[in-house]
Amino acid sequence: MASFAKFASLLATFQCVVALSLGNPLERNLAYRSPFEEHPQFARDTGAIQKRHMQAFRKRQTVPAGTFGDEHYPTFYGGDFSNTLFLWNAGVNFTHAVASGDPLSTSVLLWTRAVPLPSTTPSNPSSTPFLPDQSVPVCVKFEIATDNAFKHVVDSGNAFTSYDVDFTVKVEANGLKADTSYFYRFSDCTNASIMSPVGKTRTFSDANTPASKVNGGKPLTLAVFSCSQYQAGWFNAYNFAATNVTPDAFLHLGDYIYESLGNGAKIGRAVLGRELATIHDYRQRLNQYRTDVGLVNAHLAGPWITVWDDHEVADNSWKAGTADSNDTSTGCSFSPSGACFTDRKLAAVRAYHEWMPIRQVAADDKLRIWRNFQIGQLLDLTMLDTRNYDRDVTDVYYNTVVNTLADGQNRSLMGPAQENWFFDTLSQSKKRGAIWRVVGQQIVFTQLNESGVFDLDAWDGYRQNRARVLSHLYNNKIDNTVILSGDSHANWVSDLAHPNDTTTYNSATGKGAIGVEFAGTAVTSGSSFGSGIQPAAADAISKVYVTAKGNEDLQWSEGSYRGFFTLQISTKTLTATYYAMNNVSNPNLDGFASAQFVVNSGENRLSRPIAGGSVKAGVLKSQA
Incomplete structure (x- = not known):
């Protein structure tokens, strides 16, 4: 069971790394957006942030990996990921539990804050704990289900956050049933055992409901x-x-x-x-x-x-x-x-x-x-x-x-x-x-x-x-x-x-x-x-x-x-x-x-x- 859990965690990390290298997954986190859609100048420039992450990626292709102390990054069944894109893997703290808001008939917003935990280099546990710099994204997974055991998940996905938005995460859960209660939670993409508290939310009735x-x-x-x-x-x-x-x-x-x-x-x-x-x-x-x-x-x-x-x-x-x-x-x-x-x-x-x-x-x-x-x-x-x-x-x-x-x-x-x-x-x-x-x-x-x-x-x-x-x-x-x-x-x-x-x-x-x-x-x-x-x-x-x-x-x-x-x-x-x-x-x-x-x-x-x-x-x- 422990081996399977480790495999699942490594697989999730691998998927996050792939996602981060393809397209711009930062867009899933609504916290990066401008509060005013017609005024995009107030948004965080996710393209620039993604570029910053990719620059770190390119640097890691040309600079010897040993200088980065990569021992604490996951590998996938022995594959050498020492030069892959930097993704925080030392765990996160869901510092402020979870919240939800603005329910419609088929969707609701879900919120959390995922702050990176300090890490030390595994080869030197006594080393000074460090936190990621601005080039390091954090990946979280959200799930929303009709039961608090999460056996009936109706929507899920990954979202990335960073220091640019104070490590907040705001996603829209879609495809929900109207006038229905739901349970939701977040977890660390790289370690599924690290979970937020479970929140309760709901949708409202459709406008045409008697x-x-x-x-x-x-x-x-x-x-x-x-x-x-x-x-x-x-x-x-x-x-x-x-x-x-x-x-x-x-x-x-x-x-x-x-x-x-x-x-x-x-x-x-x-x-x-x-x-x-x-x-x-x-x-x-x-x-x-x-x-x-x-x-x-x-x-x-x-x-x-x-x-x-x-x-x-x-x-x-x-x-x-x-x-x-x-x-x-x-x-x-x-x-x-x-x-x-x-x-x-x-x-x-x-x-x-x-x-x-x-x-x-x-x-x-x-x-x-x-x-x-x-x-x-x-x-x-x-x-x-x-x-x-x-x-x-x-x-x-x-x-x-x-x-x-x-x-x-x-x-x-x-x-x-x-x-x-x-x-x-x-x-x-x-x-x-x-x-x-x-x-x-x-x-x-x-x-x-x-x-x-x-x-x-x-x-x-x-x-x-x-x-x-x-x-x-x-x-x-x-x-x-x-x-x-x-x-x-x-x-x-x-x-x-x-x-x-x-x-x-x-x-x-x-x-x-x-x-x-x-x-x-x-x-x-x-x-x-x-x-x-x-x-x-x-x-x-x-x-x-x-x-x-x-x-x-x-x-x-x-x-x-x-x-x-x-x-x-x-x-x-x-x-x-x-x-x-x-x-x-x-x-x-x-x-x-x-x-x-x-x-x-x-x-x-x-x-x-x-x-x-x-x-x-x-x-x-x-x-x-």
Whole structure:
């Protein structure tokens, strides 16, 4: 058996060597690609990388093999491969387990990171361990199967990675069956015994699947997260969801990482490096975040669908700058990281696409991650970018001029291209007969009067853009729209209606609304009500908010607990359940369901009595 295993490993190595010498197998790893297909200049030049590998190959044909210490490379039944192409054969470490994302009906993205293990020369075990240089590729094999024993593998293949993409690997598994659960793993091509953990993923139903047949006829459950700051606490919300909720997919609305520093040392959460600026900085921060056990478990548990917010680049980012940097001479020098905005943004986007299991969307412009998932005729899940794509200037603290711009007619969060695409997507969703339209985006949509203060970094700073969205829904009689929001570090649940409209909309009954917004709190980031604020004090503030003039749409507010919420979607109802974590200062699963809200199909409002008339945290308008 041992001989057979050795033979299999050597055969796999031989196949990898042959593959690497024929064509360009680097193309299988999507991490090398540009995040924007219409902007190939942002890709890693796989031709150049392949050429670099081949130059190493040619060198090995003319330089005596003994200088390379080839004893640790495999041979194939005695064949002398001492001058073959250099392929790392000392083993790899799957440092960050596995992840999957952006499931379609016949494919899903699979992700891992395969870091070469240090090696010594076998003839001299006491020699100094060394790692491969940039000319050395690493080969991994992926497998996806219908069973966790991998007896029924439905797709497999090899992919190569290297230091150029931080040894990340992102492949698309194809030929899958719709609405089906799968198991997947990676292994070292040169040593099949070195395997990654096994992840679980799934595909969605085909767009034409009747709504009653989606997810095998069971409600589809999505877990929704935002704002996970490493130094602020442990990512218990992810683990709670993976362990106690087991959703069909995980949605992240942004601020998956934070660029800033901060003192988390007292809870063992000090971040590495500096404020993020370079590709190394962003990779290092993603690396550290992905070591959190809760986040690891959540990525293992199911596919993720993500969009970014501002902190994946920098605080309060917009299309031409952030709170502490832009592309002026002053802006570049003002950045604590010493980088101009464009440099930071390109580095952040590059690292994000390397580390996240997100598809690279075909685009006719820059930065596109906005996309749509047609999940049978049950719903369209539309993911927007209201932050980086083409957002007009936002509130960056010192530019008080934004107060005078908030009502600007042409002011936009999305830019014309995305906005038109969004309206077309909503209309097409209705036309094709989808029951629900669920919109994942970054910032609170509903008007929020917070004791006379409006968040101009949210939709309140782009009021005409919000009006255009609401008018499109009303004018085209588009039912069952549910907007999801993050960013605010607090919980808000509202009917959707034009702000301050007490003629069309009745706050008590919900009559006249055109949809619902579910805005979620942070995984760990400090409450906007006050960092560390206790429930009683937060509820006192919530009571003021839900009764304030101008907050007619707002029906529930909660500002103390960190957590997440789920959507359970069926043909007749959409149910949102909010979960609160009792403690994020250490790893635990101590949480509870704080409130539950129901939306009945066709009603376009929260079902009354809201939350059944009772919540375990926060304040309902009806209670106040």
